[in-house]
Amino acid sequence: MGYVFTRDDVAYLVSAAGKAALAEANGFALTATSLLEDLTRLRRDHGERAPILAETVRLRRRAAVKLDGAGQWLFTDDALQQATPTAVARHRAERLAGRVVHDVTCSIGAELAALHPVCPQVIGSDLDDVRLAMAAHNLATMAAHPVRNVLLARADALAPCSGAEVVIADPARRADGRRTHDPARLQPPLPALMAAYPGRDLVVKCAPGLDFDGFVPRRPGAGTEDPVARPNRRNGRPGAATDMPQWEGEVEVVSLDGAVREACLWPAALSDFGVTRRASVLRSEGESWTLTDAEPDDIDHRPPGEWIVDPDGAVVRAGLVRHYAAKHGLWQLDPHIAYLTGDRVPEGVRGLRILDRLEFREKSLRAELLRRDCGPLEILARGVDVDPDALRKRLKPRGTEPLSLVITRIGRTPTVFLCRTPAVR
Numbered sequence: 001m002g003y004v005f006t007r008d009d010v011a012y013l014v015s016a017a018g019k020a021a022l023a024e025a026n027g028f029a030l031t032a033t034s035l036l037e038d039l040t041r042l043r044r045d046h047g048e049r050a051p052i053l054a055e056t057v058r059l060r061r062r063a064a065v066k067l068d069g070a071g072q073w074l075f076t077d078d079a080l081q082q083a084t085p086t087a088v089a090r091h092r093a094e095r096l097a098g099r100v101v102h103d104v105t106c107s108i109g110a111e112l113a114a115l116h117p118v119c120p121q122v123i124g125s126d127l128d129d130v131r132l133a134m135a136a137h138n139l140a141t142m143a144a145h146p147v148r149n150v151l152l153a154r155a156d157a158l159a160p161c162s163g164a165e166v167v168i169a170d171p172a173r174r175a176d177g178r179r180t181h182d183p184a185r186l187q188p189p190l191p192a193l194m195a196a197y198p199g200r201d202l203v204v205k206c207a208p209g210l211d212f213d214g215f216v217p218r219r220p221g222a223g224t225e226d227p228v229a230r231p232n233r234r235n236g237r238p239g240a241a242t243d244m245p246q247w248e249g250e251v252e253v254v255s256l257d258g259a260v261r262e263a264c265l266w267p268a269a270l271s272d273f274g275v276t277r278r279a280s281v282l283r284s285e286g287e288s289w290t291l292t293d294a295e296p297d298d299i300d301h302r303p304p305g306e307w308i309v310d311p312d313g314a315v316v317r318a319g320l321v322r323h324y325a326a327k328h329g330l331w332q333l334d335p336h337i338a339y340l341t342g343d344r345v346p347e348g349v350r351g352l353r354i355l356d357r358l359e360f361r362e363k364s365l366r367a368e369l370l371r372r373d374c375g376p377l378e379i380l381a382r383g384v385d386v387d388p389d390a391l392r393k394r395l396k397p398r399g400t401e402p403l404s405l406v407i408t409r410i411g412r413t414p415t416v417f418l419c420r421t422p423a424v425r
Ligand SMILES: C[S@@+](CC[C@H](N)C(=O)[O-])C[C@H]1O[C@@H](n2cnc3c(N)ncnc32)[C@H](O)[C@@H]1O
Pocket: 079, 082, 083, 084, 104, 105, 106, 107, 108, 109, 110, 111, 125, 126, 127, 128, 131, 155, 156, 157, 158, 170, 171, 172, 173, 187, 188
């Protein structure tokens, strides 16, 4: 949970004395092993302020991989964990460019920082006045885009207090100290937010584990829930959407550098005609792209091709596996499993070249891996009850050749594809 900052702490940290003390603290390693000794030395000059100096420097270092320009920002540990990564916030802000936007759960201002350069007027509010004070400081450090168009206020998101064209919310996912995927237990709860802004353009950022198929209808004619898109219930993430009012609009599942970061609910008025599911695949390096359920999803059913392609998690979670396949000339290994196959690999994607197709029997697999001098062994499993780490230990690959196993089922038959592990094309 980290140190509990107060308004007085923030006032000190933004003062000239606080800034000088932070610069000094930044000279310390502040690692797990050095922390006690570093704190003792910091206490000599800064007394009781030492813990907030150490904590702030440590949080700034952690923030560097997530937030642009956060080297001067203030955070709490929770607020940093909850903050939207800059690349994701900018992606959302691009969709809102030119509009007056009110972020009703603005926390330390990660979304505001992306919104204010592209929106004429931005309002940020939150219940937590320490976070608001941090947001005010954080926005003021943004030299590239001096902040003249942001208004901050302490307010309850459930009591609308502005006439902004668009309201965005990012409810906290912890209830009673535990992570929740139940929309009714978010803070503020999703049904209450929807009730508070009837007829308004409300955008809500949610966790990707949210069971949105339970309350965001898919395109008419799209059939029932795509079985490959369901959250993994074995991981204890039931994502129950109990008594949720229906959401009219789109779910956008966003991944960043291969990790699924969020499922964002968009109102129909801010979406494209007929779109109810969108996958946005963001990359720090290389091209980002988007796919929607308004695109074709007609694919052939054919025997496996030369390659296996594991689509990005955003595509899988958004239920757009067939759309992705149709776009890239691929087809499914099995209609209920998200692995794709084809004779070519899409640009920028890591494909696995199929060397052999085997029965899932450990003894013969071990013999085959030995025969091929298999060393580093990657195991991908979907649709079968396999623990890759435990299986790798039992298969004992001790050679030099890096290989991959894709273990899945085709129809009801567990099947193994032995693959070469090439680099991204
Ligand atoms: C997940 S954080 C938002 C993070 C933010 N989007 C960012 O990128 O930094 C959720 C925030 O909602 C605030 N919050 C919870 N309930 C609220 C309510 N009823 N009204 C206003 N803010 C609320 C919390 O104080 C917290 O700062």
